[in-house]
Amino acid sequence: MFYSIMDDFASSSSARLFLATVPDAATAERIHRLADALKHAHRLNGKLIAPERLHISLFFLGDMSERFVGAANEAAMQVRTEPFEVSFDRTASFRGRPGNRPFVLIGESGLRQLESFRRMLGAALTRSGLKRVSNTNFTPHVTLLYDARSVDEHPIQPIFWTVTEFVLIRSMKGHAYHGRWPLRA
Template structure:
C-alpha cells in the first residue's frame, strides 16, 4: 500500500483553503481537495502490508511534545518553473520529521535530504503558466491562516484514483507530554 506520515490541518484552517485556491485556479493545474490538505512529514511510497504493523510500532516510539504551529504564506516550488503551490507552515516540524525519519530508518526508507514544512494546495501540469501564477501568488503570499497546536501525527494510506487520491488513516500518534 502507498503510505505517508503527516500532520493534519484543523478544520477551521481547511475551511479557508478554497478562497485561497480561487486566487490561482485555472486550467493546467490540479487543485488539492481542501479536506485532503496536510503537512507531509515523510512519504514512504509503496509499503508491503506485512510491514505496516512494524512501522506503526516504530512510529509509536517517536517522542515529541505538543507545539504551536502557524500556517502562513503562499508560495511555489521550485521557482521560475512552478510545479507545486503551497501554504507555508512554521513550527518545529523539521524536528518531528527528523524523529520520524530516525524511527523509520531500520525499514530502509531513505532519509529526506531537505525538509520544508508546507501544505500542497495545487500541482501545476503546465509549466508555461509559471509567470501568471507567480503574479497571482505574489498577491496572496502573506496570507496568514493562524496558529494551531500540533499534538499528533498520522500514518496514512493513499489510494490513487482517476478522480484523485483517497486517504485513509492507518494509525494516529499523539504527543508524549
Template sequence: MPVLSGDLFGEPASTQIERLFLGVMLPPDAAAGASKVLDETRADHGLKGSPIRQDRLHVTLIHVGDYAGSLPQTVVADIRTAVEGLSEAAFDVAFDRVGSFAGAPGRHPCVLLGGDGVELLRAFRGRLFRALLRAGVRTLSREAFTPHVTLAYGDRRPPERAIDPLGWRPAEFLLVHSEVGRSTYHMLARWPLHG
C-alpha cells in the first residue's frame, strides 16, 4: 500500500482505503438464509456487533490489495487480462457450519464454513490464483484458502456448530472495488461460470 503523506499546508492526505478483490456474491435467497443463521447465532450466544448487509455477502476468492486514495488502473487492467482467458464451468457451493476466526478485539468475524460442499469452489479459486500468478499480478492472498462467508464482526467468538447446508450455484465471479468502511461496492468486471 502506498505511504500516506500530507500536503504543503500540513493537511493529511486521504486515508480512505480502496480495496480490490475477486469474489462470488451470494444470491438473495442464500443471503437471506445466511442472515437467518446469523440471527440464530446472535440469539444463542448473545453476540453483539456489526452484521454485513445481505447485498454485500460474498466469498472473497482473492484479496488483490488495499490502496490509499485510488485504485491503480494498471492492476485492474492486468487482472482483466489474466482472467479473460479462463473459461470455467459452473459448480455448486454449500456451507454447513457457522463459526468464527480470531480478529481484532471486539471484531471477531462470524463466518459460514464448509467441508466437502466447498471443494469445487476451492479448486476453482486455485485455478484463478494460478492464472493471476502467471500474469504477474501480485496479491495480498496466499495460495492456502479457507472458503468462508463473513456474516458479521462480533464482540466474541461463538463456538463452531453445524447448520443445515446453505448452498447455491454461482453464475459468475466478479472484480469488486470496495470503499473500506463505507459498505460501498463497485462491480468493475463480471465473468460468467458456464453451464
C-alpha cells in the first residue's frame, strides 16, 4: 500500500527518495552483529549503519517531487512477483570517495532473483515516465559502514532472507518509509 507524502514536499526539498528492499528485523540484527565483528577484525573506524537503516537500494529517484512519488507509486502497483530469497556471501569495500569508502555485503548467485525483480521494476518505472531513473547500473549490496580504509573481498558465512516487499524510503536525517508494496504473484 502507498502512503501519501505530498504534505512533506515543502519541508523536505533536500530529502532523497529511493526504492529498496529491507531485511526483516531479526536478519537486520544479525547483519549488524556481523558488521560489528568485521569492523573490529578489519580495524575499521567507521560508524555502523543502524539495523533499521540496512537495505538494498533498487533505484535512486532523486530529490522528493510529486512527479517521482506519483511515478514510483504507479510503477510499484504494476509489479507482480512472488517473494524470493537473497543471499550475500562476501564483504568488500567499494571505491567511494576518499575517506568515505562503503564496506558492504555482496554476492552473486544468491542475488539473481533480486536482479530479475529489479529489471521488472525498472521496466515499470520506464512505463511510468522514469526512464532515466531505470537505466542505471546495479550492484546489489548492503552497506555496513563507511570508512577511510579499504578492505579486500572476503568470504563470510552466507546471510540470507526472504524479500516479501519493497519500500519507498525518504532519506533525510534518518529513513522514513513512505510506501510499502508486498510481493505477490
